[in-house]
Amino acid sequence: MAHTGRLLPLLSNRYEEAADELLRKISADTGDRLMLKMRLASVVDINTLDAHIPGGRWFALSAELDYVVFDGETRLPKFAVELDGRQHWTDLEQRRKDAAKNRICEHADLPLIRITSDFVHTTGRWPLLSYAVNAFYSSEAFFEAQKNGSVPQDEPFYVGNVLTPLQDGKSGFLPGTFDALAIRDLWSLHRNGLIPRPIPNTFKVRPDEGGGVRAIAYLPVAKDRYLISESRVRDFRFQGISPYDLAEEICVVDIANAAADWLAGKPVASNSTTMRKKAAEIQRLIDDSQIVGVGAGTGIIEGSEEFSIKLTRRGR
Known part of the structure; x- marks a missing residue:
């Protein structure tokens, strides 16, 4: 079928394509489902928003999440990923929208991670996005183990304890x-x-x-x-x-x-x-x-004889 020029691609740059590839691989490995460009109102219950977040309902009807990972069995959202370009750092209106989206996701108990373009490149052991998402799944397994009694309830999760x-x-x-x-x-x-x-x-x-x-x-x-x-x-x-x-x-x-x-x-x-x-x-x-x-484990960090950093506030 010939394209008329009135259609837009869901993935518009290499950054989005790389993030999509990483998330799709992880979703396939875990049995979960990945969805793109999901309207926020399709992910959270908007009927509870206005009482807690003024204007939240109307914002959720127009805003969207770049990626949402759904549980492969329950079909409930597990977490969301936002791809933030330069304007998210500097544009005041964009920052206001980001803050509103953050509050709505936090209210709905939907974990949301915001990433930049460097998250899709391999640095150190993994791409940062793969590392963060794997940390999510490790914590999920940890909390499930706490529910069934194989891990003490008072033990906090730390990704460094996962070998x-x-x-x-x-x-x-x-x-x-x-x-x-x-x-x-x-x-x-x-x-x-x-x-x-x-x-x-x-x-x-x-x-x-x-x-x-x-x-x-x-x-x-x-x-x-x-x-x-x-x-x-x-x-x-x-x-x-x-x-x-x-x-x-x-x-x-x-x-x-x-x-x-x-x-x-x-x-x-x-x-x-x-x-x-x-x-x-x-x-x-x-x-x-x-x-x-x-x-650091000491009150004064000495880098040389020429400087020191006191970890308590200096008197003024």
């Missing part, structure tokens, strides 16, 4: 976190005397006005040389992984990749002047109560 087999031709297992392989590699470098410390210091930052959750990490690798990484992901409410943990794990992977580059002679390390500026920025975030979590 996955190694994929690099070696026997054994790794924790199920995105950065587990990076942490293993950093420890190996440290044990071989190639870097002075095995694990970077990490800091999780509250969402900014653009709906972004940040993480900052640094690792001293030699005198006056530091590897610094920052990541920013969309804020979301999803089952199995939080945006804070995801941003932190991305930073650790970036640090491990930078360590390999530095040892290969690439100029990827910063000097103490740059590190002092970054430490001052982190301290301001702490003082302003913007840090929600740190990957």
Whole structure:
């Protein structure tokens, strides 16, 4: 049949096509169903919205979700995926719509993850989208095990407790976190005397006005040389992984990749002047109560004799 030019494709770019391919594979493996461009009112009960979210009913009638995964047996929605382009960070009207959609999904207990184009590329062990969705299914199995009594009710879910087999031709297992392989590699470098410390210091930052959750990490690798990484992901409410943990794990992977580059002679390390500026920025975030979590166990994090970061607010 000849196309008249009045039809539009459901998938309009490579980013959407890659996300579709990843989600379809996971859905096929789990027996669930994937649907595209679902109207929000077809997924949640809109009759309960206006009492909790002013204007929510009418918004749900016009808004849609990019992807919705349905239970293969009950046909009930399990989770939704939104693909956010640049305008979702910067356009005020788009951010308002995103916030309304977030509130409706949260009210309906529908896990929603917001992803950007880099989620469909393999970084570290998996594409980030595959990792997040697998974390969802791992948590689902965990909570089912709690229901049948095989897991204590007071035990919290942590994706790192799920062991996955190694994929690099070696026997054994790794924790199920995105950065587990990076942490293993950093420890190996440290044990071989190639870097002075095995694990970077990490800091999780509250969402900014653009709906972004940040993480900052640094690792001293030699005198006056530091590897610094920052990541920013969309804020979301999803089952199995939080945006804070995801941003932190991305930073650790970036640090491990930078360590390999530095040892290969690439100029990827910063000097103490740059590190002092970054430490001052982190301290301001702490003082302003913007840090929600740190990957360190001491009250003072010392990167060198030239700077320190106090994990409690400084007096003003």
